[in-house]
Amino acid sequence: MRIDKQKIKEVNDQALSEHRESFGHLSSVLGKKGIDVNVLVEKLKEFQVAVPSWALGTGGTRFGRFSGGGEPGTLEDKISDVGLLHQLSQSAGAISLHIPWDIPNDVQAIKELAASHGLIFDAVNSNTFQDQPDQELSYKFGSLCHADKKVRDQAVKHNLEVIKYGDALGSKSLTVWLADGSSFPGQLNFKKAFQRTLESLQEIYAGMPEDWKLFVEYKPYEPNFYSTVIQDWGTSHMLADKLGDRAYSLVDLGHHLPNTNIEQIVATLMMVGKLGGFHFNDSKYGDDDVTVGSLKPYQLFLIFNELVDGMEDPSSNNPYPAWMIDASHNLKDPLEDLLQSLEAIKLAYAQALLVDRDALEEARENNDPALAQEILQAAYRTDVRSLLAEARLQADGALDPIAAYRKLNVRKELIAQRGEKVISTGL
Numbered sequence: 146m147r148i149d150k151q152k153i154k155e156v157n158d159q160a161l162s163e164h165r166e167s168f169g170h171l172s173s174v175l176g177k178k179g180i181d182v183n184v185l186v187e188k189l190k191e192f193q194v195a196v197p198s199w200a201l202g203t204g205g206t207r208f209g210r211f212s213g214g215g216e217p218g219t220l221e222d223k224i225s226d227v228g229l230l231h232q233l234s235q236s237a238g239a240i241s242l243h244i245p246w247d248i249p250n251d252v253q254a255i256k257e258l259a260a261s262h263g264l265i266f267d268a269v270n271s272n273t274f275q276d277q278p279d280q281e282l283s284y285k286f287g288s289l290c291h292a293d294k295k296v297r298d299q300a301v302k303h304n305l306e307v308i309k310y311g312d313a314l315g316s317k318s319l320t321v322w323l324a325d326g327s328s329f330p331g332q333l334n335f336k337k338a339f340q341r342t343l344e345s346l347q348e349i350y351a352g353m354p355e356d357w358k359l360f361v362e363y364k365p366y367e368p369n370f371y372s373t374v375i376q377d378w379g380t381s382h383m384l385a386d387k388l389g390d391r392a393y394s395l396v397d398l399g400h401h402l403p404n405t406n407i408e409q410i411v412a413t414l415m416m417v418g419k420l421g422g423f424h425f426n427d428s429k430y431g432d433d434d435v436t437v438g439s440l441k442p443y444q445l446f447l448i449f450n451e452l453v454d455g456m457e458d459p460s461s462n463n464p465y466p467a468w469m470i471d472a473s474h475n476l477k478d479p480l481e482d483l484l485q486s487l488e489a490i491k492l493a494y495a496q497a498l499l500v501d502r503d504a505l506e507e508a509r510e511n512n513d514p515a516l517a518q519e520i521l522q523a524a525y526r527t528d529v530r531s532l533l534a535e536a537r538l539q540a541d542g543a544l545d546p547i548a549a550y551r552k553l554n555v556r557k558e559l560i561a562q563r564g565e566k567v568i569s570t571g572l
């Protein structure tokens with residue numbers, strides 16, 4: 146489904162005068178500080194975040210799953226849903242596919258469909274964390290690290306297939322996240338597991354087209370409860386460093402133990418040019434995958450402060466990172482949840498753009514932590530919502546995406562088209 150542009154405009158018109166007032170006020174406040182809001186609006190319009198195909202359906206837990214209605218049952222439906230998010234937010238201009246859940250039958254038709262929604266294909270994701278029905282050997286005891294070379298070969302072959310599908314669609318990167326690890330002390334030889342994983346990744350790296358990047362994602366625990374082969378950013382960076390120039394670490398916010406200083410990890414990886422990708426979500430206890438910014442918005446801002454610093458640093462050769470939301474929703478309408486995540490990401494980005502970097506650096510050089518905090522919090526406490534709304538308005542999106550989604554009865558329409566009981570593939 147697509148929303149009639151005129152309808153979005155009609156909804157926007159109802160809130161236009163209020164928006165003009167808020168945006169005018171913010172423009173004047175920021176203008177007095179020497180900040181040109183038009184520059185910020187342009188940067189916000191450019192900032193696009195990929196939506197993964199698996200976030201469009203209702204997720205669940207190991208205890209159960211309560212699906213909503215009108216979920217996307219096919220790859221075409223998933224693309225259409227990201228298209229809706231992009232139409233409303235003008236911030237979700239890419240989709241990230243997961244193979245084998247999203248194998249395209251007709252590559253050309255899928256490419257054309259995505260293009261018609263203004264979407265590109267971001268990083269493709271492989272899956273060796275579960276067995277597929279037609280699979281010969283099991284990943285129960287690991288994939289790229291497995292003791293049996295035949296299992297490792299099968300997992301490498303799968304990754305090469307994922308690259309082939311991604312290449313056909315115009316993707317330029319592969320994200321590898323491994324569940325490989327052990328659940329009991331003594332189960333795994335840590336050194337052999339690392340070496341085997343490295344060798345397998347080397348084969349995958351060698352099989353990538355020359356303009357592709359490989360992202361190595363890390364996670365401290367789960368599904369294994371004692372050890373994970375790629376447990377942290379240090380291990381991920383060691384692998385990426387050994388693999389070569391086109392291999393990078395990928396930071397997923399939820400893949401850290403509680404209270405980890407993620408902003409410092411981001412700064413360090415960007416300093417050495419090795420931060421390739423970023424997965425957004427929020428968490429309280431573990432890899433909770435809840436809505437971005439719903440629990441720790443200040444931490445998200447501090448992370449964005451380092452991301453912006455890294456992106457603006459002329460001495461850094463870090464590539465522009467691939468942004469993706471990696472979350473799931475077991476209670477909310479997934480599309481509403483994704484709109485909230487997109488908003489939270491861009492709020493943090495906009496606030497980070499407001500940081501007076503010269504003044505901050507001066508405070509640091511003068512050992513003035515109180516002033517440094519004042520500078521950061523002045524940016525964080527600025528209400529930049531009207532800035533985001535203006536960027537959307539200028540790009541033909543909705544002033545308030547969730548309000549528009551509800552007023553235009555999008556979910557009701559999706560249920561009418563697809564039915565109450567469609568289960569999204571892959572979940």
Ligand SMILES: [Mn+2]
Pocket residue numbers: 322362397424471
């Ligand atoms: Mn992730």
